[in-house]
Amino acid sequence: MQQLNLLLTSLPDGLLLGFVYGLAAMGLTLIWGVMNVINLSHGPIITLGMFSTFFIYTRLGLNPYIGVLPIALVGLLLGILIYTAAVHRVINGPHLSSLLATFSVNMIIIGLGTAALTTSPYNVDFSAGSFKLGNATILGTRIIAAIVTLAFTGGLYLFLYRTRPGKFIRAVANNRAAAELMGVPSTRILALSFGIGTMLAAVAGGLIATFFPFSILSGSGYELKSFVIGVLGGLGNPIGALFGGLILGILEGIIPAFIESSWVPVIEFVLFIFILLVRPSGLFGAKK
Amino acid sequence: MALLEIKDVTSGYGDVQILWGASLSLEKGKLTCLVGGNGVGKTTLLRTVMGLIRPWSGVILFDGKEVNKLSAYTKAEMGLVLVPEGRQLFTDMTVHENLEMGATNQRARPNFQRNLERVYEMFPRLKERSRQKAGTLSGGEQQMLAVARGIMAEPLILIIDELSLGLAPVLVLQLFEGLKLLRQEGITILLVEQNVQLALTISDYGYVLAEGKVKMEGPARKLIKDKHVRSTYLGL
Numbered sequence A: 001m002q003q004l005n006l007l008l009t010s011l012p013d014g015l016l017l018g019f020v021y022g023l024a025a026m027g028l029t030l031i032w033g034v035m036n037v038i039n040l041s042h043g044p045i046i047t048l049g050m051f052s053t054f055f056i057y058t059r060l061g062l063n064p065y066i067g068v069l070p071i072a073l074v075g076l077l078l079g080i081l082i083y084t085a086a087v088h089r090v091i092n093g094p095h096l097s098s099l100l101a102t103f104s105v106n107m108i109i110i111g112l113g114t115a116a117l118t119t120s121p122y123n124v125d126f127s128a129g130s131f132k133l134g135n136a137t138i139l140g141t142r143i144i145a146a147i148v149t150l151a152f153t154g155g156l157y158l159f160l161y162r163t164r165p166g167k168f169i170r171a172v173a174n175n176r177a178a179a180e181l182m183g184v185p186s187t188r189i190l191a192l193s194f195g196i197g198t199m200l201a202a203v204a205g206g207l208i209a210t211f212f213p214f215s216i217l218s219g220s221g222y223e224l225k226s227f228v229i230g231v232l233g234g235l236g237n238p239i240g241a242l243f244g245g246l247i248l249g250i251l252e253g254i255i256p257a258f259i260e261s262s263w264v265p266v267i268e269f270v271l272f273i274f275i276l277l278v279r280p281s282g283l284f285g286a287k288k
Numbered sequence B: 001m002a003l004l005e006i007k008d009v010t011s012g013y014g015d016v017q018i019l020w021g022a023s024l025s026l027e028k029g030k031l032t033c034l035v036g037g038n039g040v041g042k043t044t045l046l047r048t049v050m051g052l053i054r055p056w057s058g059v060i061l062f063d064g065k066e067v068n069k070l071s072a073y074t075k076a077e078m079g080l081v082l083v084p085e086g087r088q089l090f091t092d093m094t095v096h097e098n099l100e101m102g103a104t105n106q107r108a109r110p111n112f113q114r115n116l117e118r119v120y121e122m123f124p125r126l127k128e129r130s131r132q133k134a135g136t137l138s139g140g141e142q143q144m145l146a147v148a149r150g151i152m153a154e155p156l157i158l159i160i161d162e163l164s165l166g167l168a169p170v171l172v173l174q175l176f177e178g179l180k181l182l183r184q185e186g187i188t189i190l191l192v193e194q195n196v197q198l199a200l201t202i203s204d205y206g207y208v209l210a211e212g213k214v215k216m217e218g219p220a221r222k223l224i225k226d227k228h229v230r231s232t233y234l235g236l
């Protein structure tokens, strides 16, 4: 009975958290799907999103949600920069080259961030109210984050399926040489895709900052979650990532009701390996 | 004047040289064919011309201008369009979306609707399947789509690599009829074919590639009577 109560209080929280996990993972999986690059700078980008919210709220004294669009824009441009500077040259090389390239970007951002901000924790002390749902307290920040996630997911879907540049992204993902032969400037499209991938990660970070304290090192935990979610939803399938995120969020809501919460990552990664073994294309399928 | 002129082009992959000085020219509005055995470098020549791989030496002139270093997408923009070997469709996208991608360049965009009607008239099967993913089409339908996608680009020069490979004879004839129509409209065509007999029958001019070089060339109706061509490529 006590467990049931615990479950009812932690489940909605986990579910809402799952939206934002999904948003971050969408960025990782989009980049993988378009150019078969595993972006190891994904975590620090999430962290940059967190600190952006911190500065907007704490330093500028603005409502943190005013930051969503500027963070998205900066994330987009930063991704295009990272692609151009670090990824483009190795895009046709073996996977190890692009792993090392994005890992270097990861180290650079963490290094600069540590120098400027130290590794001590920061906190965005912002409240958007709360309400009761049975025994559970639902925080306004979680609801708003879920809504922002849905808006970005819908926007991404419309972009990929209804606009010309979005279709170019899908064409390049599907067959880069053929797209080039049709007149699609594929290098620019890859840069744009990388930009959108990092944009989603940065926005996710910006939203997570309103939930928990964080430091410059916090991104790596969310990066790992993004991997699990990417595999759950099918690597290369951005919309599947949202569902993967929800599943992970629900698990994080359920597991602590039964066992010590330090078991959460263990169970997540057992699940990760299990999915890789039995259903490598993910629960919702993906390309290849 | 030749619309496309290829002079002494060499190229290859890594250290391996495949083309050893190939020269070829396409007269405006003519249907030219390039034939030769398997692995002699036909596809490599087309990739080099399109800019998917760089020529090592030699000159490629499009409408009199050197285009050696231009990328494939710039060439598509200029009107040089390749229907690649093995179709290379966007298999995860619908038939309609594949045709949209064909019409990427600025010349083709304004005429999208007109060209769409035209290719659907040419290939009614594609119209029936316009909402289906390209990867779910049969081999023949995929080849139709590959050609249709090329036509959507409003090519000045349409290059087709292995049109007939793996297709039923009825369909091959249908596609060849389509090519004749395109030529009547003034599109310059380069056809790379395994089916040498058929290619020479409908072409105006032909080239024979062997060992990375053009070994023979001439008006198609002369080549088809040539002893060497007949014994080597037509099995006669």
Ligand SMILES: Nc1ncnc2c1ncn2[C@@H]1O[C@H](COP(=O)(O)OP(=O)(O)O)[C@@H](O)[C@H]1O
Pocket (backbone or CB within 6 Å): B013, B016, B018, B036, B037, B038, B039, B040, B041, B042, B043, B044, B045
């Ligand atoms: N991507 C590649 N990398 C290395 N060698 C290749 C590649 N593509 C083709 N070749 C080689 O180049 C030669 C010519 O091939 P290709 O141009 O495809 O001939 P064709 O189109 O006339 O059949 C062949 O020996 C083939 O093995």
Ligand SMILES: [Mg+2]
Pocket (backbone or CB within 6 Å): B042, B043, B044, B085, B161, B162
């Ligand atoms: Mg070939």
